[in-house]
Amino acid sequence: MASSEPSEAHFEATASALNNLVIAATSDHKTDPKTTLHTPASHELSHKWLQRIFPYHSLEEMESNLHMGNYVIDRQTGAKSFEPMSIYVRVGMHLLYYGSEQEKALHWKKTQALLKAQSEKMGAEYDAPESKAHIEPFIESFNLRSSLSEMVEPDPSKYATFNEFFAREIREPARPIAEPENDLVTSSPADCRLTAFPTVDMATKYWIKGFGFTIARLLGGSSPDVAKQFEGGSIVIARLAPQDYHRWHAPISGTVESVTDIPGTYYTVNPQAITEPGSLDVFCENKRSVMMLKRTATGRPVAIVAVGAMLVGSIKYVSEVDRVGTKVRRGQCLGAFYYGGSTVIVLYPPGQVVLDEDLVRNSTEEKCETVMKVGWRTGITKA
Structure with a gap:
């Protein structure tokens, strides 16, 4: 034994x-x-x-x-x-x-x-400056050459370090948002492998199998009233693989109400870790940052949780976007992850979004992630 x-x-x-x-x-x-x-x-x-x-x-x-x-x-x-x-x-x-x-x-x-x-x-x-030499092998290994034209700086030689390249900025037209005139639409926060669940209970049934996962813990000890607003609500989980464009964007338009950085560890966020029954819940253990937005279309809160992972160096917001009172629009870049894999979790209050059927079906019946791009539609709020 x-x-x-x-x-x-x-x-x-x-x-x-x-x-x-x-x-x-x-x-x-x-x-x-x-x-x-x-x-x-x-x-x-x-x-x-x-x-x-x-x-x-x-x-x-x-x-x-x-x-x-x-x-x-x-x-x-x-x-x-x-x-x-x-x-x-x-x-x-x-x-x-x-x-x-x-x-x-x-x-x-x-x-x-x-x-x-x-x-x-x-x-x-x-x-370190020496890491610049890793840019070209990384591009070749992950077949990223064709995607360089989407970047604000398409010339790899112009990046001073590998991390600067890893967190490269994309040109806004390269990631158009779905139905830009309809503020009731929600969109993907990242180029990612995405799962979507109408309720948190469904997420814990089909995907998040680690012990100890709760909305309150994920939000890092926020007041019970804050966490309670999301109980029974919808959850979208966007996992960024190392080869993905490594910035995250606003899935809705709204006003920043708070940003809370939560210290933690650096467990892997690979699906096998998330879906392993009885394992530790890595989302509630890892280093993360929680941005609370008041959504323009509904006046209701939306939580965006940027989660670091194994070998992730840091989580950084773009200039001044994390200031309380800042207005952000759907599709706007919010921040960047430096080297490694990472995850963005979006929480919606109950009844606030109807997630697209194909995403829910893939997440529940197929138990698979869906490959997505920034700005692609994830759901809609019924008027």
Whole structure:
């Protein structure tokens, strides 16, 4: 019978694997990222990392047992495709979620310290001038060349650091919003893989399986009256993969009523972490920032929660948009995430939005994320 206590040796092996991955990714910025951090977890190149941790004897057995990726649905075509999980996410998830030995490791302060240290290390490395050399390999590895024309600065050589490129600004015409004259429409806050649920209860039934998730905890100890406004309301979850345009935008028009930065850790927000029954709820544990808006069309509150994740350096608002009283319009850029994956969660009060049927169907019946762009429609408020 497996011990109920976390294995010190097991933790150290996993921590060492993660540390070595970060070192490999930053020691030579000209290296293809898909040979270090972003190597698919099922790839032969990943085997040496995984063998240190997993007891399985073959990649096929590991892939079968340990969920090496996620299916997503293209909204425009309806096609379902498989996105392999990067090795650093797989290592990070095992550190937190898999095996009886790891169950109590969720609560280890040293686990949180490890993820914080590695995230800050990546942030510092990618803020350094030398990191500029990583821009071209990143573009080539993730086939981003054709998307550069959408950027305010399309020339990769003009970016001073990799993080500056990672948080690059997009030209507004490149992301037109759906039905711009109709302020009752809601739109996607990011280029992302999106799930949408008419109620929070449905979200916890189909998607958010970690223990401890509540609206009050997500909003970081806001007054009970604030959290209560969203109980029974709708929730939209937008996950940004590292290759995505990494800024988030307003899903509605409104006035900023408050912005609260909430300290936390840096767990992965990969769907396998979110949907694993009995795991820790990462949305309520991770570093995040909560913007409360008073919606122009209805006068009701809308919460926009920017959630950091594993190896995310920082969450930054664009100039002055986070000032109380600032008016923002749907589709307007609100902020940027620096290196890593991340998530934006939007909360609506009950009865305030009817989410689009295809998004809800994909999220519940298919249990899949939908690939979306900034400004695409997510729902509408009935007049």
